[in-house]
Amino acid sequence: MDVTPATTGDAGQRAASITLEGIRKRYPDGTEAVRELSLEVRAGELVVLIGPSGCGKSTVLRMVNRLIEPTGGRILLGDEDVTRVDPVELRRRIGYVIQNVGLFPHQTVLANVGTVPRLLGWARDRVRRRSEELLELVGLDPGQFGRRYPHELSGGQRQRVGVARALAADPVVLLMDEPFSAVDPIVRTRLQEEFLRLQAEVRKTIVLVTHDLDEAVRLGDRIAVLSQGGRLEQYATPAALLGAPASPFVREFVGEDRGIRALAVTPVTRDVLDPAPVDPAGLPEVALGSSAYDALAVMLTAGADRALVTVDGRPAGVLTRESALGAGR
Numbered sequence: 001m002d003v004t005p006a007t008t009g010d011a012g013q014r015a016a017s018i019t020l021e022g023i024r025k026r027y028p029d030g031t032e033a034v035r036e037l038s039l040e041v042r043a044g045e046l047v048v049l050i051g052p053s054g055c056g057k058s059t060v061l062r063m064v065n066r067l068i069e070p071t072g073g074r075i076l077l078g079d080e081d082v083t084r085v086d087p088v089e090l091r092r093r094i095g096y097v098i099q100n101v102g103l104f105p106h107q108t109v110l111a112n113v114g115t116v117p118r119l120l121g122w123a124r125d126r127v128r129r130r131s132e133e134l135l136e137l138v139g140l141d142p143g144q145f146g147r148r149y150p151h152e153l154s155g156g157q158r159q160r161v162g163v164a165r166a167l168a169a170d171p172v173v174l175l176m177d178e179p180f181s182a183v184d185p186i187v188r189t190r191l192q193e194e195f196l197r198l199q200a201e202v203r204k205t206i207v208l209v210t211h212d213l214d215e216a217v218r219l220g221d222r223i224a225v226l227s228q229g230g231r232l233e234q235y236a237t238p239a240a241l242l243g244a245p246a247s248p249f250v251r252e253f254v255g256e257d258r259g260i261r262a263l264a265v266t267p268v269t270r271d272v273l274d275p276a277p278v279d280p281a282g283l284p285e286v287a288l289g290s291s292a293y294d295a296l297a298v299m300l301t302a303g304a305d306r307a308l309v310t311v312d313g314r315p316a317g318v319l320t321r322e323s324a325l326g327a328g329r
């Protein structure tokens with residue numbers, strides 16, 4: 001296995017696609033946690049699994065790194081069948097982040113982050129350099145935090161150390177099970193934003209399980225909505241999911257306020273614009289590509305029912321309140 005440490009620049013080349021082909025899990029007591037699920041996650045994509053409690057999300061996730069053995073179907077990383085790979089070796093290639101992180105309490109932050117590289121037999125200096133680099137990447141100063149123990153950190157800081165540890169050996173895939181749910185809502189929003197920035201840099205293939213629809217919409221390139229038995233109800237971008245729920249189950253799951261959520265993830269595009277007036281003076285302005293939600297906010301603030309949409313400061317057309325509202329449908 002190639003264990004070349006990634007600089008942030010080349011990390012993205014080492015993301016692998018994940019293909020679930022008709023996977024099944026029947027627990028020994030007869031529970032059919034996953035009846036048959038097929039799903040493809042592209043290399044570098046962030047996919048969110050969401051669905052009601054007990055629908056099989058964690059089971060699906062843990063089959064990918066073989067903490068749980070599937071009872072049927074195939075799972076491919078790139079074009080490699082994971083059931084043919086030694087599970088311990090497999091898990092070193094797959095980062096895994098869970099709620100409450102599971103840091104080793106008697107090891108320092110640096111030692112925690114360096115766990116997998118150490119297991120892989122990297123030289124000490126290299127482990128240390130990599131661990132420090134990772135701490136910086138997740139926004140923790142190694143000088144300040146490296147020597148601390150997990151109980152000397154806040155919940156949000158622990159979560160970041162968990163993410164740094166999961167990235168340390170430059171995994172091709174990152175699995176995250178409710179990674180942000182143990183921290184309060186304000187810290188959670190900040191961690192989500194930081195995480196999106198981090199992902200823009202490292203471009204890993206990520207599968208993230210959550211209960212939180214706002215989190216799914218904020219983070220997911222695509223969202224897979226599951227119902228009991230790991231049944232795939234819909235697999236779509238946040239905007240498509242909110243704008244066009246594929247079934248009554250999804251419609252109910254995304255809820256009454258899906259319209260507002262949809263506005264927040266639907267950009268203003270040229271096809272919803274009216275021609276720009278000759279004299280646009282007095283109209284509030286919004287940039288093409290802003291969310292329909294932001295465009296409506298600009299109109300509301302200005303007490304206007306239209307806004308001038310601009311590209312690089314030049315008029316591209318006019319957005320009416322009706323077409324902004326319509327964009328989320």
Ligand SMILES: Nc1ncnc2c1ncn2[C@@H]1O[C@H](COP(=O)(O)OP(=O)(O)OP(=O)(O)O)[C@@H](O)[C@H]1O
Binds near residue numbers: 031032033058059
């Ligand atoms: N070891 C086990 N033995 C038997 N049944 C299990 C086992 N682990 C999970 N289950 C069952 O499998 C189903 C799916 O569980 P899983 O934890 O994957 O769901 P989930 O969607 O992640 O749930 P939650 O959102 O509540 O964490 C549930 O009915 C659960 O009770």
